[in-house]
Amino acid sequence: MRTSRFIAARSIPWTLIVFLVAAWVPWLGSRYDTFLGTQIAIDALFAVSLNLLLGTTGLVSFGHVAYFGIGSYACGILMKTYGVPFILAFPASGLVAAGFALVFGFFCVRLSAIYFAMLTLAFSQIVWAICFKWNAVTGGDQGLPNIPYPSFDWMSAIPGLGDLRIADQFYLLTIALVALSLAALRQITRSPFGRMLTTIRDNPERAAFIGINVRAYELAAFSVAGGFAGFAGALYGIFNRGVFADYVFWSKSAEVMIMTILGGINYFWGPPVGAFALVWLNQEITSYTQYWPFVLGVILLVLLFAFPGGIVGGLVAGFGRVRRLVYRHA
Amino acid sequence: MAASFLFSQFVGGLTTAMFLFLIASGLSLVFGVMRVLNFAHGSFYMFGAYLAWEAMRWLSPSPEAFWPAVLLAALGIAALGFVVERLLLRHLYGQEELYQLLFTYALVLILGDAAKFIWGTGELSVSRPPILASSLSLFGTDVPLYNLFIMVLGPAIAVGGWLILSRSGAGRMVRAASYDREMLDALGANVGGIFTGMFVVSSFLAGLSGALVTPIISIVPGMDVEIIVQAFIVVVIGGLGSFWGTFWGSVIYGQVLSFGILIFPGFSLFSVFALMAVILILRPWGLFGRPIR
Numbered sequence: 001m002r003t004s005r006f007i008a009a010r011s012i013p014w015t016l017i018v019f020l021v022a023a024w025v026p027w028l029g030s031r032y033d034t035f036l037g038t039q040i041a042i043d044a045l046f047a048v049s050l051n052l053l054l055g056t057t058g059l060v061s062f063g064h065v066a067y068f069g070i071g072s073y074a075c076g077i078l079m080k081t082y083g084v085p086f087i088l089a090f091p092a093s094g095l096v097a098a099g100f101a102l103v104f105g106f107f108c109v110r111l112s113a114i115y116f117a118m119l120t121l122a123f124s125q126i127v128w129a130i131c132f133k134w135n136a137v138t139g140g141d142q143g144l145p146n147i148p149y150p151s152f153d154w155m156s157a158i159p160g161l162g163d164l165r166i167a168d169q170f171y172l173l174t175i176a177l178v179a180l181s182l183a184a185l186r187q188i189t190r191s192p193f194g195r196m197l198t199t200i201r202d203n204p205e206r207a208a209f210i211g212i213n214v215r216a217y218e219l220a221a222f223s224v225a226g227g228f229a230g231f232a233g234a235l236y237g238i239f240n241r242g243v244f245a246d247y248v249f250w251s252k253s254a255e256v257m258i259m260t261i262l263g264g265i266n267y268f269w270g271p272p273v274g275a276f277a278l279v280w281l282n283q284e285i286t287s288y289t290q291y292w293p294f295v296l297g298v299i300l301l302v303l304l305f306a307f308p309g310g311i312v313g314g315l316v317a318g319f320g321r322v323r324r325l326v327y328r329h330a
Numbered sequence: 331m332a333a334s335f336l337f338s339q340f341v342g343g344l345t346t347a348m349f350l351f352l353i354a355s356g357l358s359l360v361f362g363v364m365r366v367l368n369f370a371h372g373s374f375y376m377f378g379a380y381l382a383w384e385a386m387r388w389l390s391p392s393p394e395a396f397w398p399a400v401l402l403a404a405l406g407i408a409a410l411g412f413v414v415e416r417l418l419l420r421h422l423y424g425q426e427e428l429y430q431l432l433f434t435y436a437l438v439l440i441l442g443d444a445a446k447f448i449w450g451t452g453e454l455s456v457s458r459p460p461i462l463a464s465s466l467s468l469f470g471t472d473v474p475l476y477n478l479f480i481m482v483l484g485p486a487i488a489v490g491g492w493l494i495l496s497r498s499g500a501g502r503m504v505r506a507a508s509y510d511r512e513m514l515d516a517l518g519a520n521v522g523g524i525f526t527g528m529f530v531v532s533s534f535l536a537g538l539s540g541a542l543v544t545p546i547i548s549i550v551p552g553m554d555v556e557i558i559v560q561a562f563i564v565v566v567i568g569g570l571g572s573f574w575g576t577f578w579g580s581v582i583y584g585q586v587l588s589f590g591i592l593i594f595p596g597f598s599l600f601s602v603f604a605l606m607a608v609i610l611i612l613r614p615w616g617l618f619g620r621p622i623r
């Protein structure tokens with residue numbers, strides 16, 4: 001009885017449902033809601049890609065922003081400097097980010113816990129220093145402004161979507177691409193490969209005993225996570241109409257990590273919930289005070305001391321408690 | 331290139347190095363004993379600078395007040411460290427490293443904004459103490475006496491710290507805690523007390539270096555994050571948790587930064603991060619550290 005309900009809950013296509021609900025925002029919400037929605041969708045993808053390392057594999061990467069930034073620059077340079085259409089530039093940016101993650105990751109996965117975190121941080125700062133100084137390619141500290149929007153002629157040809165503003169059309173494109181990426185990441189975490197990553201997280205020695213090449217699996221996870229972070233970065237550059245070195249700075253790695261943990265690293269839907277909560281809170285609070293970092297710090301303290309499982313972890317524990325109470329009294 | 335120019339680059343690099351040593355030694359001690367990477371160490375340093383400025387205003391208008399102000403600032407930050415360790419950090423020791431890292435990052439965010447709230451975003455400065463206001467001509471280069479003082483203070487603290495760690499009973503406890511804290515606990519030693527003590531000493535060093543840096547650079551918001559990244563590089567080069575490693579790591583860092591600007595102008599940032607990455611790849615425990623189990 002209980003198992004069957006468990007399986008039923010698992011087989012609900014949550015990604016599709018969230019996508020279908022979110023797709024109504026351009027018609028029901030304001031221009032501002034679409035703006036927030038795009039931001040949340042991109043951050044959600046970025047955070048889920050980090051969680052493939054953090055939650056699924058147990059690797060604490062403090063430099064995940066490097067691959068976000070590389071994807072962002074790759075897409076921006078291809079589209080602006082070389083006039084490559086989005087349909088080619090987008091997959092290319094993910095591949096470039098995954099490639100860099102493969103190279104950097106090769107060195108990182110050989111190190112244990114704290115050194116792994118430090119080396120990922122060092123690589124991300126190297127990427128930042130290059131982006132910040134290499135004027136000829138990345139625009140240096142000026143960045144790359146005026147990244148063009150993708151062509152939306154095809155979307156305008158679809159009945160009902162033609163009269164939308166271009167920001168709304170980009171929103172629809174973003175949530176579609178994010179939904180596809182999330183579905184892919186969901187499949188990856190559920191696949192035998194994903195299960196093995198969790199085994200490695202829980203007990204790397206035992207995984208090695210049963211003949212698993214732990215480093216190869218970790219490297220594969222690192223590269224895949226980097227690739228999806230690259231997709232998020234590509235969308236972010238277009239969303240902000242420019243790519244800047246700030247996107248690669250280490251404090252952004254901390255930001256996405258806070259998002260992921262705020263939602264809950266033990267649940268696939270934790271990071272998107274965290275992204276939603278943090279983007280929304282940021283907008284609400286910055287309209288009252290300039291001291292957003294202070295508020296973020298306090299949120300983080302409350303999270304660490306009161307709800308280490310994050311929002312989703314807290315909700316699941318709460319529901320469990322309620323259900324036990326109901327069963328006891330039934 | 332003229333020899334005097336090279337010498338002045340060398341002296342500049344050495345001054346940077348000795349400041350970095352004062353800051354990074356606290357970071358490294360806390361990591362070595364408690365296995366906590368304290369991002370907030372840079373924030374303590376920044377608060378040390380602001381407190382020194384504040385204490386100068388309270389004490390007297392005379393620049394002679396510099397020395398008591400420095401001491402007050404360092405003691406104030408030591409007290410802050412005591413409160414943070416006893417009230418908050420203590421409860422996270424059993425948790426994963428990630429949570430401890432994020433806790434110290436939360437402190438960075440909170441203290442950074444608190445400093446902006448209290449002291450504003452403008453630049454503040456403190457003048458050099460009168461005794462050390464002049465400069466000395468060495469090999470055709472004018473070296474401010476204050477910089478010479480820092481260049482002497484750094485090695486003095488290094489030797490003093492090393493003597494305490496290697497010769498005293500308290501130092502023996504600290505070294506034992508960094509080797510095997512469970513065993514030390516089982517033997518009946520007060521490991522919690524050692525941790526608190528280390529955190530307070532480390533905070534004192536952060537506050538001291540923040541206060542001492544005020545005559546050389548102006549106090550601005552953002553100096554916390556700038557210094558913590560440099561201090562991380564230094565301890566990684568020397569070896570996390572290694573005391574002498576931190577000293578030599580600072581010297582190497584200072585010289586790479588000072589001469590890196592000459593070799594690759596504009597890429598000095600890149601050169602130090604690249605150095606950090608190369609060391610992590612080849613010898614993750616640093617040039618002078620030992621592998622951690």
